[in-house]
Amino acid sequence: MPKVKPQADCVELVTAKGAYRASYVIACDGAVSKVAISLGLSPACGKPVFGVLAEVDARELPWTMDELHLFYDPEVLPRGYAWVFPKGDTVNVGWCCGLEYFRENRRAIAKRTASWAAPGLKELPRMRGGYIPAPRDLDKERLIQGRVLFAGDSAGVVEQWFYEGIFLACWSGYLAGRAAAKGRPKDYLKEVMKGPHGYVYYAAKFARSRIRTQRPCSRWLGSV
Numbered sequence: 465m466p467k468v469k470p471q472a473d474c475v476e477l478v479t480a481k482g483a484y485r486a487s488y489v490i491a492c493d494g495a496v497s498k499v500a501i502s503l504g505l506s507p508a509c510g511k512p513v514f515g516v517l518a519e520v521d522a523r524e525l526p527w528t529m530d531e532l533h534l535f536y537d538p539e540v541l542p543r544g545y546a547w548v549f550p551k552g553d554t555v556n557v558g559w560c561c562g563l564e565y566f567r568e569n570r571r572a573i574a575k576r577t578a579s580w581a582a583p584g585l586k587e588l589p590r591m592r593g594g595y596i597p598a599p600r601d602l603d604k605e606r607l608i609q610g611r612v613l614f615a616g617d618s619a620g621v622v623e624q625w626f627y628e629g630i631f632l633a634c635w636s637g638y639l640a641g642r643a644a645a646k647g648r649p650k651d652y653l654k655e656v657m658k659g660p661h662g663y664v665y666y667a668a669k670f671a672r673s674r675i676r677t678q679r680p681c682s683r684w685l686g687s688v
């Protein structure tokens with residue numbers, strides 16, 4: 465676990481490989497940010513979601529896959545959804561839902577999702593997953609801690625409809641790096657509020673209305 469010690473003119477980092485000093489540190493170490501823990505901050509996760517995915521050999525499926533399928537069923541996947549889409553020779557099958565529900569029901573969810581996404585398959589192979597932050601809004605006070613700037617999942621910058629975080633991690637990381645390079649960390653807050661913040665805030669509002677309105681087992685198909 466790295467130790468992060470903010471000083472007036474720099475940040476000291478103590479890691480297993482040695483001690484370092486940096487003018488600024490950009491924390492982009494994921495939802496369970498060790499930098500945040502070291503600074504005594506709570507995770508920026510809100511009420512987190514847990515996501516799991518598996519890659520199934522396309523030859524094991526009884527059909528040719530050339531579409532993106534999304535499955536919504538609030539009974540099986542509260543606050544989440546399941547997906548299946550082609551990825552070269554494999555098919556990416558996964559789902560996410562409220563962490564509290566995932567803990568209790570992971571076997572039932574896996575079985576149900578496999579039956580939607582890959583009929584005929586008894587179980588999904590080599591599943592891997594992780595926490596997905598689901599804040600209602602960005603915590604503006606937390607984004608900049610002196611000379612430490614938080615970006616991506618470590619800042620909770622995740623779009624709350626599909627829980628997409630890759631482009632927002634790249635975007636917020638870029639903005640943090642640019643502000644640090646200019647020696648103007650407060651620019652980061654301004655830029656984040658102009659751009660990535662909208663994806664978190666409005667998608668979270670939209671997602672709450674989805675929870676109220678979605679019909680069980682509604683299915684949306686779209687071409688990719």
Ligand SMILES: Cc1cc2nc3c(=O)[nH]c(=O)nc-3n(C[C@H](O)[C@H](O)[C@H](O)COP(=O)(O)OP(=O)(O)OC[C@H]3O[C@@H](n4cnc5c(N)ncnc54)[C@H](O)[C@@H]3O)c2cc1C
Nearest residue numbers: 492493494498515516517593594616617628629630631633
């Ligand atoms: C199952 C699942 C499916 C998803 N699907 C999508 C999708 O289709 N599209 C999308 O946009 N988003 C998706 N997401 C969300 C997306 O993965 C994240 O929002 C995004 O990866 C966040 O990027 P990040 O760089 O902030 O954090 P991460 O990708 O978590 O990267 C953090 C990095 O920091 C490293 N790290 C942590 N601690 C230390 C340490 N002490 N020392 C050194 N390194 C450290 C980690 O090893 C990791 O490489 C999905 C998430 C899950 C769980």
